[in-house]
Amino acid sequence: MEDPIAANRELWNAWADAHVGSEFYDTEGFLAGRETIDQVELEGVGDVAGKSLLHLQCHFGQTTLSWARHGASVVGVDFSERGVAIARELTEQLELDARFICCDIYDTLEHLEGERFDVIFTSYGAISWLPDLKRWAEVIAGALKPGGRFFIAEHHPFLWMFDDYTEALVPPFKYPYFDANVLRWEEDGSYAAPDSGIKATSYSWQHTFDEIVNSLVGAGLRITSLREYPYLAFQWFPTMVKGADGFWRMPEGAPDLPLMYSITAEAPE
Numbered sequence: 001m002e003d004p005i006a007a008n009r010e011l012w013n014a015w016a017d018a019h020v021g022s023e024f025y026d027t028e029g030f031l032a033g034r035e036t037i038d039q040v041e042l043e044g045v046g047d048v049a050g051k052s053l054l055h056l057q058c059h060f061g062q063t064t065l066s067w068a069r070h071g072a073s074v075v076g077v078d079f080s081e082r083g084v085a086i087a088r089e090l091t092e093q094l095e096l097d098a099r100f101i102c103c104d105i106y107d108t109l110e111h112l113e114g115e116r117f118d119v120i121f122t123s124y125g126a127i128s129w130l131p132d133l134k135r136w137a138e139v140i141a142g143a144l145k146p147g148g149r150f151f152i153a154e155h156h157p158f159l160w161m162f163d164d165y166t167e168a169l170v171p172p173f174k175y176p177y178f179d180a181n182v183l184r185w186e187e188d189g190s191y192a193a194p195d196s197g198i199k200a201t202s203y204s205w206q207h208t209f210d211e212i213v214n215s216l217v218g219a220g221l222r223i224t225s226l227r228e229y230p231y232l233a234f235q236w237f238p239t240m241v242k243g244a245d246g247f248w249r250m251p252e253g254a255p256d257l258p259l260m261y262s263i264t265a266e267a268p269e
């Protein structure tokens with residue numbers, strides 16, 4: 001089998017180039033001041049003014065730079081050379097206090113050389129690209145200052161069980177919940193640039209709530225909040241409806257599924 005991480009990096013390089021000009025990411029609007037951080041993220045992370053913030057899996061930096069607009073001194077990490085190059089260009093254009101590191105998430109601590117953060121943030125579509133959450137949590141614990149805060153908002157692991165292309169009001173189960181194997185997908189376009197014509201193989205990993213929570217606890221972090229939401233920051237099923245608050249919900253008559261979760265955790269003092 002080809003190296004899944006190398007294949008994913010190649011995919012994300014192509015996607016970064018396609019995404020920066022996409023309607024989905026609306027980079028022009030972002031440059032003009034559009035907020036890319038949603039209410040769940042804002043409330044979970046809290047006031048970042050004057051704080052140092054590390055954004056894991058930052059893609060091409062829109063959300064990282066949004067945290068800088070909120071007054072944080074930010075560092076974004078991503079393994080995509082193209083994503084990081086675009087993030088650096090945007091930083092220069094916007095003249096914000098931001099730095100970007102290009103590396104595999106598991107190598108973050110080596111690149112930080114002892115630098116520690118008040119806040120570590122990651123969200124939406126991040127951890128399914130990572131094979132090992134124990135190592136991920138060790139990176140988080142190693143990069144937080146004593147008493148520092150970690151926040152994640154992600155798609156609910158239960159959601160991964162369903163056929164996400166279904167038009168049915170009650171989505172049918174398609175995938176197992178407890179699947180520790182690497183999952184191989186043939187991509188044609190992306191969630192943000194469906195007509196880009198980019199064809200590639202991607203690899204991802206299913207992570208249960210047990211694994212997510214216990215990886216953080218096992219790394220020595222104290223979970224201070226775990227929340228589940230009946231809405232999602234992005235559309236998952238074609239039947240979903242977008243609310244005035246920007247979140248996507250199941251249509252009327254559909255089951256009340258948990259669509260998203262967030263966790264806040266703290267490093268020991």
Ligand SMILES: C[S@@+](CC[C@H](N)C(=O)[O-])C[C@H]1O[C@@H](n2cnc3c(N)ncnc32)[C@H](O)[C@@H]1O
Pocket residue numbers: 005008012057058059060062063064077078079080083103104105106123124125126129130
């Ligand atoms: C869906 S995006 C996250 C998007 C993010 N919510 C945002 O602000 O736009 C997932 C990111 O994870 C990155 N990624 C995937 N595997 C990685 C790895 N092993 N190490 C570092 N970054 C990785 C990809 O390059 C991509 O930018």
